[in-house]
Amino acid sequence: MSSYPPDVEDFDVFDVSERPWDESLPDARIHFDLGRAEFAGSQLARAAAEQMGAIARVLDEARRHPEIYVALDDEPTKRQLGIAMDAAIADIAMRLSMAEGTVVAQAHQADLLRQRAPQVWGAFREGEISAANARCVAATLDSLPENAATDTALDAKAIEWAVLPPARFKGRMHTLRERLHPISLTERHQEAAKGRRMWRENDRDGMAWLGVQVTAPDAEMAWQRADSMARHLAEQPGETRTLDQLRADVVADILTGRLDPATAPHATVGVLIPMMTLLSLSEEPATLDGYGPIDADTARKLTKHAPSFHRILTHPVSSTILDVDRTSYRPPADLKRWLALRDGTCRFFGCGRSARYCDVDHTKGWAQGGPTSATNLAHLSERHHTVKTESLWKVEQGPGGILTWTSPTGAIRTTDPPPF
Structure with a gap:
């Protein structure tokens, strides 16, 4: 590897004894900036x-x-150890504005590289292998049974291929893994199939991604069916949608039950829509439960076919929710509906778990005099509810549902409910 930062002597394109080094020359500027870019890449890997x-x-x-x-x-119990680890993970995630799953993954990757690929770990720390390639090595090791000879071979090859771009490096690692893996592909496939799943990721402008991981044969058959139906629709008179749009619409129609409403499963979707928007007197966006702001036209279409409405009284100017104070521990249904729409997700910093799968927590404990009201309630996932209640984390709720979290090591962050 070349030394950084680059010195004039490193650039043998120029004979400095015969030609002065002049940064006003375009070739000199290009050479210097290429060196700067390489150095920055090395520093990124080190960091x-x-x-x-x-x-x-x-x-x-x-x-x-x-x-x-x-x-x-006294000596910590197994449960206390688990809560301490969850609290520490939350602390790191909040300080670094990082997902807690990413914190766990990075710690695991570091342990794998240190213990099973010391050459790669050393090169990574020196900035001689990119973060993407180092993570690829860790993922490959994680998918292989621990074996000293296998680990050494993989470590050596990874160093040999370190300068390859991530896509090419990943391909080499995939091939090498197949050669080194002691378990048959049949057995590995059976185990991998247990991890099949479906996920959703919100996008901009009222759109979202929907993904599913299934076996390769199921994926191929599903693709062919959606593609065949889309191509059939494309041949119909007056059809103007592209094949990509038609495939997406076909899948959405099948999964939402629009193709056969009689057999469609019942699903409840919450929409918080301003009354003036509902009456078409305003274009103020509505809020879709679990997503966030959606345009007025889409909101009106959703409410048009709604079987029922739940009225929530708000102040006509400030939109503050009225009539929320309660004297019982459990919030009534109308208050829970409002809180779910207000919060959208777990209110811990960075957690995206939908409110519908969270607990409604008293910010100030009921036993300590905390009321069952919108000013003292917020959704927390089971994990963060436990961390808040049983660890040294602290949280306070201010006006507008704003929560202020303080970690056991003193980090402080605030979280706002939508629309922030």
């Missing part, structure tokens, strides 16, 4: 390795010293 290693070390410390994150009177 990624440092962050990954630091995350792993924090979790190691939390595992050895759970008292930093949970109150202990």
Whole structure:
């Protein structure tokens, strides 16, 4: 690897004894900026390795010293250790504005590389292998049974291919994994099929991505069916949609039951729509439960076919919810509906779990005098509800449903309910 930052002597394109180094020359500027770009890439890799290693070390410390994150009177129980780890993961995630799953993944990747691919880990820390390629090595190791000879072979090959771009490097790693794996492909496929899943990712402008991981034969058959139906529709008189649009519409029609409403499963979708928008007197966006802002036309179409409405009284100017104070521990149905629409997701910093799968938590505990009202309730996932209640994390709720979270190590962040 060349030294950084680049020196004039490194650029043998120019004979500096005969020609002065002049940054006003375009070839000189290009040469310098290429060197700067290479140096920046090396520094990015070094920083990624440092962050990954630091995350792993924090979790190691939390595992050895759970008292930093949970109150202990004696030796920690298994449950307390688990809560301490969850609290530490949440602390890292909040400080780094990172998903908690990413925190766990990075710590695991660092451990894998340190223990099973020391050459790659060393090169990564020196900025000689990109973060993408280092993560690919970790993922490959994670999919292989631990074996000293296999790990050494993979480590050596990864160093040999370190300069390859990520796509090419990933292809080499895939081929190498097949050669090194001691378990048959049949057995591996049976195990991998257990991880099939479906997911959704929100996009901009009222759109979202819907993905599904299934076996390769099922994926091929599903694709062929959607493609065949789309091509059939494309041949119909007056059809103007593209094949991509038709395939997407076919899949959406099948999954939502629009093709056969009689057999469609019942699904409830919450929409918070301003009354003036509903009456077509305003184009103010509505809020779709689990997504966020949607345009007025789409909101009116959804409410047009709604079997029933739930009225929530709001202040005509400030939109503040009225009549929310309650004297019982459990919030009534109308208040729960409002809170679900207000929060949308778990209210812990960075958590995207839908409110419909979360607990309604009293920010100030009921036993400590906290009322059952919109000003003291918020949705928390089961995980973050436990962290908030049983670890040293603290949370306060301010006007407008704004939560202020303080971690056991002193980090402070606020989370706003939509529309932020």
